[in-house]
Amino acid sequence: MLSNAEHVLPTALIVDDDYVMRMLERETLAQFGFDVLEAADGEQALDMLDDPPPDLLLLDVEMPGIDGFEVCRRLRQRWDMARVPVIVVTGMDDLASINRAYESGANDFVAKPINWPILGHRARYVLRSAQAARQLSELKEKQAAIMRAIPDMIFVMDWQGTYLDYKQGYATTAFVPASELLGKNMAAILPAEVAKPIQQGIELALLRGHLQTVLYKLPMPDGSSHHYEARIAPNGVDKVVIVVRDITTQKLNEDKIRRLAYFDTLTGMPNRQSFLERLDHELARARRNHHQLALLFLDLDGFKRINDTLGHSAGDYLLQAVAERMKEKLRAGDFVARPALDESGLHVARLGGDEFTVVLPDVDETHTVSMVATRLQALLAQPFLIGTQEIVVTSSIGIALFPADGDDAATLLKHADTAMYHAKDQGRNNWQLYHQSLTTQTTARMALETDIRKGLEQGEFHLLYQPQVSAADGTIVGIEALIRWQHPQHGMVSPAQFIPVAEESGQIVPMGEWVLDTACRQIMEWQLHGVLTARVAVNVSARQLRSPHFLDRVAAIISETGIRAEQLELELTESILMDPESRQVQGLCRLRALGVHFAIDDFGTGYSSLSYIKRFPIGMLKIDQSFVRGLPNSANDTGIATAIIAMAHNLGLEVIAEGVETRQQFEFLQQAKCTKLQGYLFSRPLPPDEVEILLRRGSITPPSDHTAK
Known part of the structure; x- marks a missing residue:
């Protein structure tokens, strides 16, 4: 039944085969605040006893078919007397009939002829009694559940330390069986060094009226020791309630924590x-x-x-x-x-x-x-x-x-x-x-970190772009974006000087995002000028890739700038391949599905293996310029370059050589079937407007006999 605060009337079901009796009972109960339902016989009543059941049942005994006693018995198979109280209405006033009504599960009975005002009061009384019984039952269940959930032992003791009552906790067991506790003084049960502080706690709790806590240790039969915490609360003027918890595990954990703190x-x-x-x-x-x-x-x-x-x-x-x-x-x-x-x-x-x-x-x-x-x-x-x-x-x-x-x-x-x-x-x-000079060097490095941060904030960095060409005919097939720093006091600062510092300090993350965003916006600007833009490559550091939002930012920048994903190539270092997180691999694969290309920068200088390469959506290998520099005279460099080119072709990957500066290097790589080339022989890194001129031209013809300085 819903609470009175919600203004819902209690429901009463009248079961009687006499229409006049039902009408009189209905009018009476309605006057006493009941919402009344009716059933003409036992079968109809049982059909109407669905969840939720009525709050009260007035049940005639003598009915054709299923009589009132049987209806009551069946009702009690589903709900108890507190949930659905039953008043049996009967013309039989002999003791046997009354006993039978109670045995069937009735809460009360009313004999015919009915005193109608008394019926209404009786119905309200039976309803209140059932509600009170139900609340008491629920309270007892809660208390029992609470007791089952409490890990502690609970003792009731008098002021002299005599055990009066005891409740077992699920995680704490008494020092001796309960049968040996009750009625005895704790001085006869516990060691003196334990009983004495507990007795003092009892006296203080009764004297001051405040909770007292006592910590103690007891020996166990197996030779170990258990630690306990006793909380003593006054219970009247001469009794206390003592809640005892076994804190042995807590003590052990504290020792472990102390060790973890120092070892x-x-x-x-x-x-x-x-x-x-x-x-x-x-x-x-x-x-x-x-x-x-x-x-x-x-x-x-x-x-x-x-x-x-x-x-x-x-x-x-x-x-x-x-x-x-x-x-x-x-x-x-x-x-x-x-x-x-x-x-x-x-x-x-x-x-x-x-x-x-x-x-x-x-x-x-x-x-x-x-x-x-x-x-x-x-x-x-x-x-x-x-x-x-x-x-x-x-x-x-x-x-x-x-x-x-x-x-x-x-x-x-x-x-x-x-x-x-x-x-x-x-x-x-x-x-x-x-020695002191080392601090000077460290201070200079810290100053460089600060200058990098300020440089990013104040727009001191800019990008240059170096074309990548087809080895076959010099067609511009790509562009690499390269960051440069024009320091306001120190002039042009070499990337070899500031990139490692940015990497170690973590500033490579915002720096790399700026490079990516700037390069993508430049692609769109060239396109707005009507220039067909080749794929632009942007370097990505390992720290940058590990940044939790990097992959999302790449996708967002592509969307914000409006370029096609196919126009962007991310150059990864070999160190990224060594021990990648599955999340990173999955993220790169998602970007590749959008159209973004991936290349391995400076290939051959790290510790890559084919198994690592196959895990990533790599499309190109970039031969490091340290191997190109010795071509074609160095046997080691020619062997490495040739092997990388052959491996790339066998894996279905593109290959590009960077740092090409001489005609001899160009001709060797061309004969070795390296499909793409990049270096000073074709073009130095250039500002965007000069690159635009080359893009409009579409190709670069290398000098017939030239060594770039």
Whole structure:
């Protein structure tokens, strides 16, 4: 039944074969606020008892066919007395008939002749009683469900600590069986070191009227210990309710969390947080004792290549092997890191990725530091066996000294990191001590990052375009868009200088999007000038491709500029092919389905294989200019170039050679069946208006005997 707040009248079903009785009952119940339905016999009544059933049933006993007792019995097979209350109306007032009515499931009975005003009041009373019984039943079910869902034990105790009642929790079991608890004092059940604080909690809860919490530990029969939390709440003036939860798992998890906070899960080494805390401790000790301290920052050379080539699982195994070798082979006195929980064993900190740190306290002279650095490099240079494959890695190490290179952990770490990058720049597989000039170089690099960002914001970059021609007849078959930077103070900045910085800083992503958008708009501008535009190639970096919105932006730029997707070619580096995400491959395939072309730039300089190429929708291979430069005199370059061209033809791919500068290179590539060429022999990179002139001409004839400078 809907609530009274919704102004819906309760429904009463009158079942009687006497029309006059039904009419009188209907009028009476209507006056008492019922919406009345009628049935002339038992069969009709049962047909009308569909969901939802009426709120009340007035049921005559003596009817032809199915009598009232049988209707009531069948009704009770579906609904109980609280859901559908029944008042039996009968002319039989003997005790047996009354008992039979109740046995059939009636809530009440009314004897004929009927006192009509009393009938209405009785109907309201029976309805309210049924509603109250139903609410009470629902409340009990909720309480039972709540109790079943509570993991805690619940005790009722008096002020002296005597157990009065107990409810078992699904996840917590009493220290002793319930039969041994009730009526006994906890001092006789629990160890004294547990009973005493609980008794104090009981007294405080009753005295102050506030919840008290007690934590304690109990020994288990199997020899283990369980941890518990008891929450004590006053219940009247002399009793308390104690809710007890087993928090053993929570305690264990807290220990795990503490370990996770200070130890690297992959290698078991102290992590960055652990390392920094220990370094702070060692620096404080060095200040007190006026000692020198050295910090070594180590990075594995070429780790990314191994990770990309052999997979992340192999990379993880290599890091574990490196950590194990460092822990086993370095002397404890050579370095300091946060001790393990058991205060034993050798420890080296892993900051993350393939970066490790070593702290050397009480260093007397630089020679000691150089010995440790050299020893570290020698240890790591020994081959590692990953599966059946032997791997050799080298390391670059940067070293910063306290107090000469910094007085705090952050400064020392920054300077050691700077020295490590200097070791990388010096050819890797070496160690370098920090000196002030390195910070100057780092500052210059940071300034370049800032200038790149400002240059993008202020429009200092522009595009030049270099034609690509058919080797057969010089027809312009494509154009490559090349970014250039006119710095307001430093003039023209080489892409070789700013592209790597943009790549490392992440600014290659907005820069690449600007190049793509600008090139596509230039295509449309040429078309508006009535110039037939060849396919335009735009370089895409690995970091740019990993950007989550890159593929969507390519499609959006094509749509916004109005060019045909077939007019755009994206040049990917070989590194993109090494360990691609399936999402990236699928995204590139969707762009190819739109019409976008893809090429592999600088092919042959990376680690590509046919299996990688086949996963991508690649249409062209671009022979790197380093192989073109030695043509036709270098046997190595001629062999590589010829092999790439043959492979491309066998795979059904186009092939283009870049960096063609001499007639001899052109003729060799033409004879080797390289179909497309690009280089200074045909044209330097040009601004859009000059390229437009070439596009109108349609082809470029190389000089008969010329070497481009």
